[in-house]
Amino acid sequence: MKKLFASRVKNLKNSELGDLMRLIGRDEIISFAGGIPSADIFPVEELGEITAALLKDCSKEIFQYGSTEGNEGLKEYLVEYLIENGINTDISELIITSGSQQALDLISKVFINPGDRVVVEKPGYVGGIGAIKSYEADIISIEMEADGINVPELETHLKELADEKQKVKFIYLVPDYSNPSGARLSPEKRVRILELAEKYNFYIIEDTPYSELNYYDDGMEYMKKLDLNNRVILLGSFSKFFVPGLRIGWICGDPQLINLLGRAKQYTDLASSSIGQAILYEARKKDLLKTQAKKILPFYRQRLETMAEALDKYFPENTSWHTPQGGFFFWVKLPDYINSRELLNVAIDNNLAFVTGSAFFDKVEDGYQYMRLSFSDTPPDKIKRGIKNLGKLIRNY
Amino acid sequence: MKKLFASRVKNLKNSELGDLMRLIGRDEIISFAGGIPSADIFPVEELGEITAALLKDCSKEIFQYGSTEGNEGLKEYLVEYLIENGINTDISELIITSGSQQALDLISKVFINPGDRVVVEKPGYVGGIGAIKSYEADIISIEMEADGINVPELETHLKELADEKQKVKFIYLVPDYSNPSGARLSPEKRVRILELAEKYNFYIIEDTPYSELNYYDDGMEYMKKLDLNNRVILLGSFSKFFVPGLRIGWICGDPQLINLLGRAKQYTDLASSSIGQAILYEARKKDLLKTQAKKILPFYRQRLETMAEALDKYFPENTSWHTPQGGFFFWVKLPDYINSRELLNVAIDNNLAFVTGSAFFDKVEDGYQYMRLSFSDTPPDKIKRGIKNLGKLIRNY
Numbered sequence: 001m002k003k004l005f006a007s008r009v010k011n012l013k014n015s016e017l018g019d020l021m022r023l024i025g026r027d028e029i030i031s032f033a034g035g036i037p038s039a040d041i042f043p044v045e046e047l048g049e050i051t052a053a054l055l056k057d058c059s060k061e062i063f064q065y066g067s068t069e070g071n072e073g074l075k076e077y078l079v080e081y082l083i084e085n086g087i088n089t090d091i092s093e094l095i096i097t098s099g100s101q102q103a104l105d106l107i108s109k110v111f112i113n114p115g116d117r118v119v120v121e122k123p124g125y126v127g128g129i130g131a132i133k134s135y136e137a138d139i140i141s142i143e144m145e146a147d148g149i150n151v152p153e154l155e156t157h158l159k160e161l162a163d164e165k166q167k168v169k170f171i172y173l174v175p176d177y178s179n180p181s182g183a184r185l186s187p188e189k190r191v192r193i194l195e196l197a198e199k200y201n202f203y204i205i206e207d208t209p210y211s212e213l214n215y216y217d218d219g220m221e222y223m224k225k226l227d228l229n230n231r232v233i234l235l236g237s238f239s240k241f242f243v244p245g246l247r248i249g250w251i252c253g254d255p256q257l258i259n260l261l262g263r264a265k266q267y268t269d270l271a272s273s274s275i276g277q278a279i280l281y282e283a284r285k286k287d288l289l290k291t292q293a294k295k296i297l298p299f300y301r302q303r304l305e306t307m308a309e310a311l312d313k314y315f316p317e318n319t320s321w322h323t324p325q326g327g328f329f330f331w332v333k334l335p336d337y338i339n340s341r342e343l344l345n346v347a348i349d350n351n352l353a354f355v356t357g358s359a360f361f362d363k364v365e366d367g368y369q370y371m372r373l374s375f376s377d378t379p380p381d382k383i384k385r386g387i388k389n390l391g392k393l394i395r396n397y
Numbered sequence: 398m399k400k401l402f403a404s405r406v407k408n409l410k411n412s413e414l415g416d417l418m419r420l421i422g423r424d425e426i427i428s429f430a431g432g433i434p435s436a437d438i439f440p441v442e443e444l445g446e447i448t449a450a451l452l453k454d455c456s457k458e459i460f461q462y463g464s465t466e467g468n469e470g471l472k473e474y475l476v477e478y479l480i481e482n483g484i485n486t487d488i489s490e491l492i493i494t495s496g497s498q499q500a501l502d503l504i505s506k507v508f509i510n511p512g513d514r515v516v517v518e519k520p521g522y523v524g525g526i527g528a529i530k531s532y533e534a535d536i537i538s539i540e541m542e543a544d545g546i547n548v549p550e551l552e553t554h555l556k557e558l559a560d561e562k563q564k565v566k567f568i569y570l571v572p573d574y575s576n577p578s579g580a581r582l583s584p585e586k587r588v589r590i591l592e593l594a595e596k597y598n599f600y601i602i603e604d605t606p607y608s609e610l611n612y613y614d615d616g617m618e619y620m621k622k623l624d625l626n627n628r629v630i631l632l633g634s635f636s637k638f639f640v641p642g643l644r645i646g647w648i649c650g651d652p653q654l655i656n657l658l659g660r661a662k663q664y665t666d667l668a669s670s671s672i673g674q675a676i677l678y679e680a681r682k683k684d685l686l687k688t689q690a691k692k693i694l695p696f697y698r699q700r701l702e703t704m705a706e707a708l709d710k711y712f713p714e715n716t717s718w719h720t721p722q723g724g725f726f727f728w729v730k731l732p733d734y735i736n737s738r739e740l741l742n743v744a745i746d747n748n749l750a751f752v753t754g755s756a757f758f759d760k761v762e763d764g765y766q767y768m769r770l771s772f773s774d775t776p777p778d779k780i781k782r783g784i785k786n787l788g789k790l791i792r793n794y
Contacts, residue, residue, distance in 0.1 A: 004508060004566055004567075004598070004599070004600065005507055005508060005657070006506070006507060006508055006509050006510045006513075006532075007510055008506070008507075008510075009507055009657060009661075012507070012657065012660040012661050012664070013660065014656075014659075014660050014663075036461065036462050037461075039457035039458070039460065039461045040457075042456070042457060042460050042461075044452070044456035044457060044460065047452070047456070047460065048452040048453070048456060051448060051452055052449060052452070055441070055444070055445040055448055055449070056445070059439070059441035059444070059445060060436035060437075060439060060441060061436075061642075062642055063436065063439050063441065063444065063640035063641070063642040063643070064433065064434075064436045064439075064640070064641060064642050065433050065636075065641045065642060066642065098495055098644070098666045098670075099666050099667055099668075101664070101665065101666050101667040102665065102666045104664075105664060105665045105666070109403070109405070109531070110402055110403060110405075110406055110409070111401060111402060111403055112403050113403045113404055113405075116403075127663070127664060127667065130663065130664040131664040131665070134506070134661065134664045134665075135403075169401055170401075201401070202401070203401065239462075243460035243461070244460070244461060244462045244671075245458075245459055245460040245461050245462060245463065245670065245671030245672055246460070246670060246671075246672060247495070247666065247667075247668065247669065247670045247671075259411075260402070260406060260409065262411075263409040263410065263411050264406075264409050264531065266411075266524070266527065267409070267498070267501075267502060267524060267527040267528040267531050268498065268499065268502045268528070268531075268665075269495045269496050269498050269499045269502070269644065269666070270496055270498040270524065270644075271496075271644065272644065273495075273642065273643060273644045273670040273672075273673055274641075274642030274643075274644075275642055275643060275670075275672060275673065276670055276672065276673075
C-alpha cells in the first residue's frame with residue numbers, strides 16, 4: 001500500500017539522532033551524542049512543591065483542555081520577559097507551542113508550498129531543517145563561520161534568485177550557539193541580515209533554545225530587538241535552560257501571523273499540555289525561571305571548560321574546532337582520511353558515542369569529516385575520560 | 398507580506414468552536430456548546446497522589462525529554478488493553494501522540510498530497526476535517542444516518558472515482574457516537590466498509606474518543622477487531638473518559654506506518670509530554686483508568702437522560718433528533734424557517750449557547766438547519782433550565 005503515501009514522505013528521514021538516543025541508555029557508554037540538558041541540574045524540589053500546590057488548588061483546571069493559543073498568565077510573563085529584553089510586544093504577538101519543535105512545524109506549515117526556497121545554516125539543526133523539508137521546501141544551505149553564516153554567500157544567493165524572479169520565504173537561524181556548530185552570529189551580521197530581509201522581502205526565523213546558555217557574556221540581545229518591521233519571528237524554549245519534559249515553547253511575531261499559527265495549531269494538537277503550562281506559570285510567579293537561568297551557568301560552563309581542556313590535551317594536531325562561548329556543543333573537524341561514520345562504529349565498540357556530522361547537512365556526504373560532541377549531559381570526570389579515549393581512537397585510526 | 402504564506406492557509410479557517418469556547422467562560426451562560434468532559438468527574442484526588450509519588454521517585458525522568466514514539470510502559474498497557482478488546486497487536490504497532498488531534502495531523506501529513514480524495518462524515522468532526530483540509534485534500538462528505546454513514550452513497554462515490562481512475566486515500570470515521578451526530582456505526586456497515594476498503598484500496602481511520610462512553614451497552618467492538626489486512630488505523634484518546642489536559646493519545650496501525658508516523662512526529666513536536674505520559678502510566682498501574690471508565694458512565698448517562706427528557710418536554714414538534722446511546726451530543730434539526738446561526742445570536746442574548754450545525758459541514762450552508770447540544774459539561778438542573786429556555790426561543794421564533 002506504499003503508493004498511498006504522500007510525496008513528502010521521501011523527506012521524512014529517520015534522523016540518526018533517534019537511533020543514537022537509544023544507545024545512550026546503555027550505562028557503560030560515555031555518550032557525547034545526546035545534546036539534551038542534564039537532569040542533575042533540574043530544580044526538581046521546587047517543581048515538586050509547585051506541582052503539589054497546583055494539585056491542591058487548581059486540580060480541575062490543570063487536567064482540563066486549555067486554550068489553543070495558550071495559558072494567559074504564561075503569555076503575560078513572556079511579554080514582561082521580552083520587554084525586559086528590549087522587545088516591545090504584547091499578548092497578541094504571542095502563542096504557546098508544544099515545544100519549539102512545534103513552532104518550526106507550524107511556521108513551515110503556514111509558509112511553505114512545495115518547491116519554495118528556504119535558507120538554512122550549513123551545518124544546521126536537524127529538527128528545524130527536517131520540519132522545513134517535511135513541507136517539501138527547496139533548501140539553500142549557507143556555510144557557517146565562527147561568527148555565524150557567511151553573509152556574502154547569502155547575498156549572492158539572494159541576488160541570483162531575485163535575478164531569476166525567484167524568492168526566499170524565510171531564513172532559519174539559531175543565532176546563539178547554534179546546533180551543531182556552537183557559533184554565535186555577530187552583531188554586524190545580524191544587522192546586515194535584517195537589511196537583506198527588508199530588501200528581498202523574506203522572514204527571519206530566530207530560534208533561541210541556547211540563548212540563555214551564554215556562559216561568559218550576559219549582554220544577550222535578540223535579533224528581534226533590532227527588528228522594526230516584524231521581519232523576525234522569534235522562537236523561545238524552556239527545554240534547555242529549564243526542563244524539556246513539559247513540552248512548552250513559544251513564538252513571538254506579528255498579530256496576523258500569530259492568529260494564523262493559532263488556526264494551524266487548532267488542527268495540529270488543539271492545545272498544549274495544560275499541566276505543563278500551569279507548572280511554568282507558577283515557576284515564573286515564584287521567580288524560579290530566573291533563578292534557574294542563573295544556576296545553570298556555572299554548571300554547564302564547568303563542563304564546557306572540561307571538554308575544551310581535554311580536547312586540547314588529547315585530540316591530535318590534525319583535528320580542529322572553535323571553543324563555543326555557550327550552548328551544548330563542540331563541532332570538531334577530523335583529518336581527511338577519517339570518515340566520522342566509520343569512526344562512530346569504532347567508538348561504539350569502545351563504549352563511546354557522538355553524532356556524525358552528516359546528520360546536520362542537507363547532503364549527508366558533506367558531514368563525514370565532522371563530529372558533534374555534546375558536553376551538556378556528561379559529568380566532568382566522564383568528559384575527561386571519554387575525550388581521552390576518543391582522542392586515542394582518532395590517533396590510532 | 399501576505400503573499401508569502403502557503404496556499405494551504407486558505408483552508409485554515411478559524412473554527413467557530415474557538416470563539417464559542419470563550420463565551421462559555423461567562424458564569425451566567427448556560428452553555429451546551431463545549432463538548433468537553435466535565436472536570437467535576439475527574440479523579441483529581443487519585444491523580445494528586447500519583448503525581449506526588451512520581452515527583453518523589455522519578456522527578457528527573459518526568460521533566461526530561463522522552464522518546465518520540467512514547468513511554469514504553471504506557472504502550473505495553475495499550476497492547477494489553479487492545480488484546481483484551483480482541484485486537485491482536487504488539488508494541489511495534491503503537492505510537493503515542495500529543496492528543497488524538499496530533500494523530501489526525503500526522504496521518505494527514507503522511508497520506509495527503511494536495512487534491513487527494515478523502516472521505517468524511519457529513520456532518521463530521523471539525524478538528525478531523527480541519528486537519529485533513531490543512532493538507533489540501535479534496536473532501537467527499539457522505540451523509541450520516543442514525544446508524545452511521547450512508548454506505549450505498551459511499552459505494553456510488555467509490556465506483557465513480559474508480560471509473561475515472563481516481564482513488565480515495567482514506568475514509569475518516571468516528572464509528573462510536575460521532576461528533577456531532579451522536580450516531581453509532583452499525584455492525585453490518587462496519588463489515589461492508591472494510592470490504593470496500595479492500596476492494597478500492599484505501600485506509601480506514603477509526604477515531605474513537607467516545608468509544609468508552611457507551612452508556613447502555615458494554616459490548617464495545619472496535620472496527621480494527623474485524624480488520625485482517627491492516628486497513629484500519631485505530632486512534633485512541635484519554636481525553637474524554639479520563640482527562641484531556643495531559644494531551645496524550647495513541648495510534649495503532651501496521652509497523653511500517655507507525656515507523657513513518659514516528660519520523661513525521663520527530664519533526665512535529667519531537668516527543669509528547671513526559672509528565673503526562675508518566676501520570677497515565679501510573680494511573681494504569683493503579684487500575685485507575687479502568688475504574689474511571691466505569692465511574693463516568695452513570696454520571697454522563699444521567700445528563701444524557703436529563704437532556705432527552707427536557708427535549709421531549711420543551712422542544713416543539715417541528716424539531717427532531719435521535720437520542721444517542723453514548724458520547725456527549727444531541728444533534729437537533731430545526732424547522733426550515735429557522736437559521737441556527739441567527740438563533741444562536743438570540744440565544745446568546747438570553748444567556749444560552751450551543752454550536753451551529755454549519756461548523757460541521759464542509760459547505761457551511763448545509764448546517765444552518767441544525768444545532769449541536771452537548772450535555773457533558775452541564776449539571777442536570779442547568780440542562781433542564783437551559784433546554785426549557787431554548788425551547789421557548791424556538792417556539793417564539
